Each structure stands twice: as structure tokens, then as C-alpha cells.
Amino acid sequence: MAPTSPPPTMSKSDRRNNDVKQLLFTLRDPVLLVSVLSVLxxxxxxxxxxxxxxLKESILGTGHFSLIAYLKIAKSSFDRxxxxxxxxxxxxxxxxxxAVAFLFAYATIYLKIAHKPLFKVLSILPMISxxxxxxxxxxxxFGRSGLISYNIFGVRNDIYGFxxxxxxxxxxxFPVGYLMLTNLLQNIDPSIEEAAQALGASQRKVFLTVTLPLMLPGIANAALLxxxxxxxxxxxxxxxxxNFTTLAVQIYQQGIGSYDMVGATALAVVLLMISMLAFYLQNSVVGKKSYITVTGKAAKQRVLIANKxxxxxxxxxxxxxxxxxxxxYxxxxxxxxxxLWGVNYSFTLRWIKYVLTIGRRYIMDSLTLSLFAAPIAGLLGIVSAFLIxxxxFLGKRFMEASILMAIALPGTVLGLGYIYTYNTPPLILTGTSIILVVALVIRSMPVGTRSGIAALKQIDPSIEEAASICGAGSQKVFTSITVPLIRPVIFSSLxxxxxxxxxxxxxxxxxxxARWQMLTVAIMNQVDQGLYGAANAYCLVLIILVGLVMLVMSTLLKKMGVNINEGY
Incomplete structure (x- = not known):
């Protein structure tokens, strides 16, 4: 029997004894030990x-301890x-x-309207493009040569900026908030709202006094995300x-463009602190509040609102x-x-040929690295969720906090961190495919972990405990019991x-x-050069590749009897 988590009232000596018991238990199970060590x-x-x-580079980059980079930020009106x-x-x-997410969620769950499937598809489309x-x-x-702004209204509009x-x-x-709010609205028991209506409240009153208050923590959660x-x-x-510069862009421009890596790392720390503060509020203050009705699940079918x-x-x-x-799209x-957009709208295959010849290596590199990183990220996500x-085991809280914290890490901050960490001995990874795979894995794994945690918490652990009592080891329990029960989550994570x-x-x-390139970087380079035709062609190829892989995986999953949309 695995040692239990220490209660909050446990003394220091008891906690120490419990840690020792957890460590000894982990050491006795080789599979568990390897899994814990691998994830850690x-x-x-x-x-x-x-x-x-x-953090080290931002305060020691000048050769000695100094906060000058932060003082420069504080004094610079531009940085502020x-x-x-x-x-x-x-x-x-x-x-x-x-607001947009709530409107779409409310329309699809509460209202009797047409084209709901269209709204659902369009609400998740930006997430997969x-x-x-x-x-x-x-x-x-709407740009200076925009189809609407210039060709229809004859205005050289400047869409760039805030x-x-x-x-x-x-x-x-907004799809991030839509998916979250849809789940919350589905879990509100309609009998509570119907009871308010039975007492004489109008639909507007029910919305303002019942539905909206139940949703407020969830709305705040979505807003913070x-x-x-x-x-x-x-x-x-x-x-x-x-000309409107954000911190993420300024970090890149200051580090790569101006070669001021000390200043770039200081800005990265500032951005990281803001992100961590927002994540803390979302996870600790708002995320722990209850926004579900008493049962947590709708007890009856909701009567859709038809009021015009x-x-x-x-x-x-x-x-x-x-x-x-x-x-x-x-x-x-x-x-x-x-x-040539804005000048010559005649048909051409020039950009498609360009992408399939000069850009072929970008396509192959992206496809290869993504296909290689996906199963690693999926496996690490599910294994870490199972362990948590x-x-x-000793270090469980550290593992959970670190993985979930990675969700809030800005990509530019993480990329900058990899440059400093793996550009010198003992482990030189920059310039290789390994560091790109690592980056792809780390950006995806936390989401898989979070999904796995949510799924596992809805499965009675007694099923796995029964297998353990019958003599099955951690590996057997995980592969024979846990994995089949959470297959939808595993495949959706992939x-x-x-x-x-x-x-x-x-x-x-x-x-x-020079050896390894990515398709998204190629798109960005084409936009910088004003080659919108090439950028569009790259985007088209990228959408087709993602769509084809999703179609193939969906077909395989259906043949295997797996529905990634089903409950856990």
C-alpha cells in the first residue's frame, strides 16, 4: 500500500518520517522510480x-552581481x-x-438558434491553425492594399498597431475561453433556473441573478487565461x-536585433513575473472557487430559450x-x-511552386520534428499526470507545480532560457534538432498533464488498487487499467x-x-519581406498538413473504437 499524503496538521518530524517512507516505497518499485526520475x-x-x-544572466551578465539592467528598465520611458x-x-x-467567448458559449448551450455546428467549428478553428x-x-x-479598405473604400488604411x-x-x-465556458454552462442544473422562473422571475432576471453569478468565477478564470x-x-x-511593441517582441528585438542579452533577460524576467502573477491568480484564487451547482451535473434536459x-x-x-x-480563412x-496582392489579382501558381521547391525543407523539418515530438509530449504528459x-513520492509537489507553471511560461522567455543553458558545455544542444524537439515537447506536455489530471480524478482509484492487490506492478496497472480508461485524453493530447x-x-x-528550420519561421520571414503570396501559400500548406494528420488520426481512432470527445 502506498504511503498517504501528509495531512496539513502533521508535525515536522512526522512529515520527515512520511517523506522517508515515500522515498523507501519509491525505491522498492523500479518502474515507479524510473518514471519519477525521468519526469523530474x-x-x-x-x-x-x-x-x-x-535570472542569473540578468543580474550577473556584466561579470559581477548588478541590478543595472532592471534600473535601466525602471528609468527608460520606452521600456516602461x-x-x-x-x-x-x-x-x-x-x-x-x-465577452465573445461567453456569447458563443451561451448561444450554443442556452439558445434555440440555427447554425450551432457552424459556431462550434469556428470557435475552435483558430486553435488548430x-x-x-x-x-x-x-x-x-484592412491593410494599406486591403481588399476591403483599399479596393472597396479606396482608403490606405493602417491596420498595424494596438x-x-x-x-x-x-x-x-477567445476559443480558449469558449471551451471553458461551454463546459461550465453545461454543468449548471437547469432546475435551479426553472425554479426562479416558477417564482415569477423573468428570463432577464434569471440570467442576472442565477446564471451569471454561477458563471462569474468561470468568466474570471477564462479572462485570466x-x-x-x-x-x-x-x-x-x-x-x-x-510600431506598437509588446514585451514578447521587445525581448526578441533587444536580444537578437541589438545583441543586448543582459537587457533582454531582464525584460524576460519582468514578463515572466507578470505571467506568473496572472497564473497564480487564475490557479490559486479563481481556479479553486466553485462555479458548479450543487450536484455538479445537469439533472435534466435544459429547455432552450426561444425568446426573439x-x-x-x-x-x-x-x-x-x-x-x-x-x-x-x-x-x-x-x-x-x-x-501580387493589392496590385495584380490574376491567378498564378508561382507561390505554390515556390513553397513546394524552395520551402520544401521547411515543410519536411516541421513535419518530422512535430511527428517526433508529439508522442514524447503525450507520453510524458500522461505519465506525469498518473504520478501526480x-x-x-518525494518531490511530488515540486513536479506538479513546475509542470503546471510551464503553461504560463511565455515562449520567448523559454526560448531565451534554452539559448543560455544549452549553448555552452557540458550540454550543447543549440543548433540541433534535439533542442527543437525539446521545445515542442515542453510547450505541449503541461496541457497533456492537466488534461490527464482532470481525467484521472474522475476515475475511481479502487479499480487500480484491486489490480495492485492481485499482484500487478505499477507498469502493469498503468498499461492494462489506467491507459484503456483514459484513451480519449491520451489521443487528444497527441x-x-x-x-x-x-x-x-x-x-x-x-x-x-541553418540545419533545422520551421514552417512558422518561414511564414514570418515572408511577411517581414512583404511577400504575402508566399506567406499565404505556406499557411495553406500548413493548414492542409494539420488537417490531413488530424483526419488520419481521427479515422484510425474510429477504427479502434476511441472517441476523443467522449467523457472520461
């Missing part, structure tokens, strides 16, 4: 040490402006993105930010946003076959890891080399 080594090498190295602009953008995107698609499409629609970036981030990140996503965003900011005073306005707003998103493939939920690998840009922008 990955966490320490590729999450903790890079963060420590960034960048920090404030980043926070201001994050707050704006969080508010607008959460390249990070540049929406910002690139926004430029093509509002252009805010628009693209809202459309890119979107805020964190906005802080860490590099792809949209570098493409459409223009509610359905028509909500449906209209959702449809306008949907049409806008559809236009963006149609525009990118169309732009791949246009000779089902096992007690799909997510592959998509993340194909679309990641912020971390790998520091790590690509």
Missing part, C-alpha cells in the same frame, strides 16, 4: 534550469511604455475575448504590431463574427494564388501536441539554425 529530470533540465539561467502597453493590451483582449493566419488575413482585408493586434488576438484566443495568452503572444505581435428578444441579437453578433472569421488560400494523481508543434513560433524563433 525533464522538468529540472528543461523548465527550472533555463528559468534560473535567465512597452510594459504598460503589454498589460493594457492583455486587459483589453481579456475583456473583449471573454497557424498563429499568423488571422493577423495575415487582417492585413489582406487595435489591429487586439482584433487578431481576440479572434485567436486569455490575458496570459495575450502576454505571451509573439506571432501576431510581430506580424501586425507595427434574446436569440436575434445574440445570433446576429455570433453570425457577424463567424462570417468575418470565414472570410479570413478563405482569404489565405485565395491569396496563395494571387500574383495516483502516486505519493493531436494537440502535433498541432502545437506545427504552429509554434515564439519559442523556436530563437532555436532554428
Amino acid at each position: 529530470i525533464v522538468v529540472v533540465l528543461f523548465i527550472i534550469i533555463p528559468m534560473v539561467m535567465i 511604455g512597452v510594459i504598460w502597453d503589454t498589460i493594457k493590451l492583455g486587459i483589453t483582449v481579456a475583456v473583449l475575448g471573454t 497557424p498563429p499568423f493566419v488571422i493577423s495575415l488575413a487582417t492585413i489582406l482585408l 487595435w489591429g493586434l487586439a482584433l487578431t488576438q481576440v479572434l485567436s484566443f 486569455i490575458f496570459i495568452q495575450s502576454l505571451a503572444d509573439f506571432g501576431n505581435a510581430i506580424v501586425i504590431g507595427g 428578444g434574446v436569440t436575434i441579437p445574440v445570433y446576429t453578433i455570433c453570425m457577424i463574427i463567424s462570417v468575418f472569421v470565414i472570410a479570413m 478563405i482569404l489565405v488560400p485565395y491569396g496563395a494564388f494571387v500574383t 494523481v495516483r502516486k505519493n 493531436v494537440y501536441a502535433f498541432i502545437r508543434g506545427m504552429t509554434l513560433v515564439s519559442t523556436i524563433i530563437f532555436l532554428v539554425s
Whole structure:
């Protein structure tokens, strides 16, 4: 029998004894020992040490202990402006993105309206597409040579800047809030709302006094997650930010462009502190509040709202946003076959040929590295979730905190940390495919861990305990009992890891080399040069590759009898 977690009232000596018991128990189970050590080594090498190295460089980069880099930030009106602009953008995107997410979630769960499947698809589409698609499409629609701004209205509009970036981030990140709020709305017991209506409350009163209060912690949770996503965003900011600079972009420009690595690491620490503070609020303050009704599960079928005073306005707003998103995703493939955007709209295969010849190595490198990283990320995510939920061992809290903290790590900060950590002996990995695979794994693994933890907590541990009592070891229990029970989560984690690998840009922008390149970096380079046709063609290829792999995996899973959308 595994040792139990120490109660909060346990004395120091008892805690010490319990730690010793946990360590001895771990040592007696070789499979458990190897699993724990493997995950801890990955966490320490590729999450903790890079963060420590960034902090070290920011205060010791001049050859001795100095806080001059932080003093420069405090004295620089430009740096203070960048920090404030980043926070201001994050707050704006969080508010607008959460509002859009709530409208879509409320429409699909509560209202009797048409085109719900369309709203659901469009709500998750930005999550599985390249990070540049929406910002690139926004430029093509509303830029200086935009299809709408110039060709229809004859205006040389400047979409670059705060509002252009805010628009693209809202459309890119609201699906995060949508998925969360949809689950919460589904779990509200409709009998509570019906009881309020039976007592004479109007639909508006029920919404304001029952539904909304139950949702407030969840809405705040979604807003904080979107805020964190906005802080860490590099792809949209570098493409459409223009003169509006965010911390993620400034770190890259100061480190790579100006070769001021001490200043870049200091800014990275500032961004990391803001992200960690937001993550702490989301995870510790808001995330632990209850936003579910008494039973936690709907006890009866919900009667959908058909009041036209509610359905028509909500449906209209959702449809306008949907049409806008559809236009963006149609525009990118169309732009791949246009000779010169804004000047010559004649059909051409020039950009497709360009991508399939000159850009073929970017495609193959991205596909190879993503396919290699996906199973590693999926395996590490599920194993770490199993260890955190089902096992007690020395260092468990450290493992859990470190992995979940990695969700909030901005990609530019992590990439910068890898440069400092693995560019010198004893472990030189920069310039190799290994460091790129590591980056892809670390950016995907925490999500798999979080999903695995949620799934395992809904499975009665007595099933696994029965197998252990019958003599099965940790490996046998995990492979024969646990894995079959959480197959949907395992495969959805694999799909997510592959998509993340194909679309990641912020971390790998520091790590690509002459030998190994990535498709997203190639897209960014084409946008920088103003070659929108080539950028569109790259995006089209990327969308097709992701779609094909998802289709193949979905077909295989159906043949295996696995539904990644089913409950755990």
C-alpha cells in the first residue's frame, strides 16, 4: 500500500518520517522510480534550469552581481511604455475575448438558434491553425492594399498597431475561453433556473441573478487565461504590431536585433513575473472557487430559450463574427494564388511552386520534428499526470507545480532560457534538432498533464488498487487499467501536441539554425519581406498538413473504437 499524503496538521518530524517512507516505497518499485526520475529530470533540465539561467544572466551578465539592467528598465520611458502597453493590451483582449467567448458559449448551450455546428467549428478553428493566419488575413482585408479598405473604400488604411493586434488576438484566443465556458454552462442544473422562473422571475432576471453569478468565477478564470495568452503572444505581435511593441517582441528585438542579452533577460524576467502573477491568480484564487451547482451535473434536459428578444441579437453578433472569421480563412488560400496582392489579382501558381521547391525543407523539418515530438509530449504528459494523481513520492509537489507553471511560461522567455543553458558545455544542444524537439515537447506536455489530471480524478482509484492487490506492478496497472480508461485524453493530447508543434513560433524563433528550420519561421520571414503570396501559400500548406494528420488520426481512432470527445 502506498504511503498517504501528509495531512496539513502533521508535525515536522512526522512529515520527515512520511517523506522517508515515500522515498523507501519509491525505491522498492523500479518502474515507479524510473518514471519519477525521468519526469523530474525533464522538468529540472528543461523548465527550472533555463528559468534560473535567465535570472542569473540578468543580474550577473556584466561579470559581477548588478541590478543595472532592471534600473535601466525602471528609468527608460520606452521600456516602461512597452510594459504598460503589454498589460493594457492583455486587459483589453481579456475583456473583449471573454465577452465573445461567453456569447458563443451561451448561444450554443442556452439558445434555440440555427447554425450551432457552424459556431462550434469556428470557435475552435483558430486553435488548430497557424498563429499568423488571422493577423495575415487582417492585413489582406484592412491593410494599406486591403481588399476591403483599399479596393472597396479606396482608403490606405493602417491596420498595424494596438487595435489591429487586439482584433487578431481576440479572434485567436477567445476559443480558449469558449471551451471553458461551454463546459461550465453545461454543468449548471437547469432546475435551479426553472425554479426562479416558477417564482415569477423573468428570463432577464434569471440570467442576472442565477446564471451569471454561477458563471462569474468561470468568466474570471477564462479572462485570466486569455490575458496570459495575450502576454505571451509573439506571432501576431510581430506580424501586425507595427510600431506598437509588446514585451514578447521587445525581448526578441533587444536580444537578437541589438545583441543586448543582459537587457533582454531582464525584460524576460519582468514578463515572466507578470505571467506568473496572472497564473497564480487564475490557479490559486479563481481556479479553486466553485462555479458548479450543487450536484455538479445537469439533472435534466435544459429547455432552450426561444425568446426573439434574446436569440436575434445574440445570433446576429455570433453570425457577424463567424462570417468575418470565414472570410479570413478563405482569404489565405485565395491569396496563395494571387500574383501580387493589392496590385495584380490574376491567378498564378508561382507561390505554390515556390513553397513546394524552395520551402520544401521547411515543410519536411516541421513535419518530422512535430511527428517526433508529439508522442514524447503525450507520453510524458500522461505519465506525469498518473504520478501526480495516483502516486505519493518525494518531490511530488515540486513536479506538479513546475509542470503546471510551464503553461504560463511565455515562449520567448523559454526560448531565451534554452539559448543560455544549452549553448555552452557540458550540454550543447543549440543548433540541433534535439533542442527543437525539446521545445515542442515542453510547450505541449503541461496541457497533456492537466488534461490527464482532470481525467484521472474522475476515475475511481479502487479499480487500480484491486489490480495492485492481485499482484500487478505499477507498469502493469498503468498499461492494462489506467491507459484503456483514459484513451480519449491520451489521443487528444497527441493531436494537440502535433498541432502545437506545427504552429509554434515564439519559442523556436530563437532555436532554428541553418540545419533545422520551421514552417512558422518561414511564414514570418515572408511577411517581414512583404511577400504575402508566399506567406499565404505556406499557411495553406500548413493548414492542409494539420488537417490531413488530424483526419488520419481521427479515422484510425474510429477504427479502434476511441472517441476523443467522449467523457472520461
